[in-house]
Amino acid sequence: MDKSKTSWVVPDQCCLLWEQFDNGTLIFNPLSGTTHLLFEPAVTIIQLLQQKQMTFPELIQGLDFGLEVGEESLEIEERVWQILLDLDKLGIVHPTAIAASSIIESAVS
Amino acid sequence: MIIADLTSKELATIMAGPGLRWGCGPFTMQLKTAISYFFDYFQLIYGRHPIIEEPWSDIADFHIQLTSSTKHRRFWRPQVFFQLDGMVQLAPFPKDHAPPMFEWGWNFAIAGRANHFLILHTAVVAKGGRAMILPGIPGSGKSTLCAALSLRGWRLLSDEFALLRPGDGLVFPTARPVALKNQSIDIIREFDKQAVLGPEFSKTRKGTVSHLQPSEDSVMLMEQPALPAWVVSPQYQEGQTPILQQVPKEHSFLRIAGNAFNYETLGGDGFKAVARIVRSCNMYDFRYSNLEEAVDTLERMVEDSP
Numbered sequence: 001m002d003k004s005k006t007s008w009v010v011p012d013q014c015c016l017l018w019e020q021f022d023n024g025t026l027i028f029n030p031l032s033g034t035t036h037l038l039f040e041p042a043v044t045i046i047q048l049l050q051q052k053q054m055t056f057p058e059l060i061q062g063l064d065f066g067l068e069v070g071e072e073s074l075e076i077e078e079r080v081w082q083i084l085l086d087l088d089k090l091g092i093v094h095p096t097a098i099a100a101s102s103i104i105e106s107a108v109s
Numbered sequence: 110m111i112i113a114d115l116t117s118k119e120l121a122t123i124m125a126g127p128g129l130r131w132g133c134g135p136f137t138m139q140l141k142t143a144i145s146y147f148f149d150y151f152q153l154i155y156g157r158h159p160i161i162e163e164p165w166s167d168i169a170d171f172h173i174q175l176t177s178s179t180k181h182r183r184f185w186r187p188q189v190f191f192q193l194d195g196m197v198q199l200a201p202f203p204k205d206h207a208p209p210m211f212e213w214g215w216n217f218a219i220a221g222r223a224n225h226f227l228i229l230h231t232a233v234v235a236k237g238g239r240a241m242i243l244p245g246i247p248g249s250g251k252s253t254l255c256a257a258l259s260l261r262g263w264r265l266l267s268d269e270f271a272l273l274r275p276g277d278g279l280v281f282p283t284a285r286p287v288a289l290k291n292q293s294i295d296i297i298r299e300f301d302k303q304a305v306l307g308p309e310f311s312k313t314r315k316g317t318v319s320h321l322q323p324s325e326d327s328v329m330l331m332e333q334p335a336l337p338a339w340v341v342s343p344q345y346q347e348g349q350t351p352i353l354q355q356v357p358k359e360h361s362f363l364r365i366a367g368n369a370f371n372y373e374t375l376g377g378d379g380f381k382a383v384a385r386i387v388r389s390c391n392m393y394d395f396r397y398s399n400l401e402e403a404v405d406t407l408e409r410m411v412e413d414s415p
Contacts, residue, residue, distance in 0.1 A: 017377050019384040024359035028380035033373050
């Protein structure tokens with residue numbers, strides 16, 4: 001998957017329910033019927049993607065870590081990428097249809 | 110009219126005939142059986158429950174029948190079968206274990222059917238309209254603590270289930286007996302000499318079981334729901350002085366959701382119902398060993414609550 005071109009989105013039909021507590025946020029995903037305890041970065045990622053679909057670079061910019069290019073930023077970007085993949089597994093976010101078709105194409109070729 | 114008003118003969122005639130209907134909190138029950146030695150247990154434990162007399166104008170929520178072995182099995186190791194709506198639902202018990210079969214079968218029926226409630230696997234007691242939910246893993250001492258609190262004036266809502274109405278978060282009583290197991294039986298006998306316990310049933314799946322009769326208040330007020338105010342997860346630990354420790358709400362949420370029989374079934378309503386409990390209740394872990402001290406500690410905690 002091309003990180004820079006893939007757009008991510010929270011599906012329209014995914015009407016998440018939220019409960020925020022002092023040290024964590026719980027969300028209920030009606031599409032899977034599952035509940036998840038999330039830490040703040042994951043919450044922010046979902047909230048950003050609920051506003052509009054974003055590519056990974058746009059998301060990193062939106063998360064506003066204030067990072068210069070360097071080892072530290074690469075590590076944090078990798079962590080954000082991992083969160084996206086985890087949220088995708090949980091059915092809370094997913095790559096857009098265009099991105100999905102490119103995944104299939106690359107798999108076929 | 111209450112069940113205790115019937116003579117044993119009258120009870121036997123009704124149960125073996127059309128069946129007995131009685132009210133039990135939000136449920137209307139119907140029971141048919143011809144197993145004679147079940148009647149003494151039933152009258153002792155459920156004697157204060159109101160009979161619904163014929164002609165019945167309402168439907169029963171649960172049609173239960175306790176039947177015994179037929180043919181040759183009647184002579185060798187006879188068994189009792191639990192039927193719900195005419196279907197055998199559970200593996201049979203030895204015939205002289207009809208009372209625990211009835212109680213466990215009824216639990217099974219509620220857990221599977223009462224999906225208009227969020228059903229938590231927990232004991233619940235109440236005082237002044239506020240409920241204390243006592244969830245705990247088997248062996249944690251929740252039934253013993255629940256029994257002790259009910260013998261010290263708390264209203265027993267249930268030893269087995271918190272039945273929470275998703276719309277308003279109220280918890281509904283059933284005022285059924287507390288099922289005490291093994292050492293807990295003697296602990297409760299010692300704790301309160303006036304406690305009324307049914308016969309002991311040995312070699313059940315949970316060891317020896319005896320049922321504590323619900324208090325008069327618990328039965329009289331079983332139409333009145335209560336509002337959850339505390340969630341206390343008890344854990345008996347030998348030699349432990351009572352310690353109440355607050356639990357972070359987000360962790361309590363997952364515990365309570367995991368403790369419910371039908372959280373997934375209720376979907377978003379289940380999520381909102383659990384959120385309501387977590388927001389409105391103080392959540393504690395509670396370790397204790399001495400039952401008197403445990404009850405005192407919880408009484409003080411309640412007095413200190415706003």
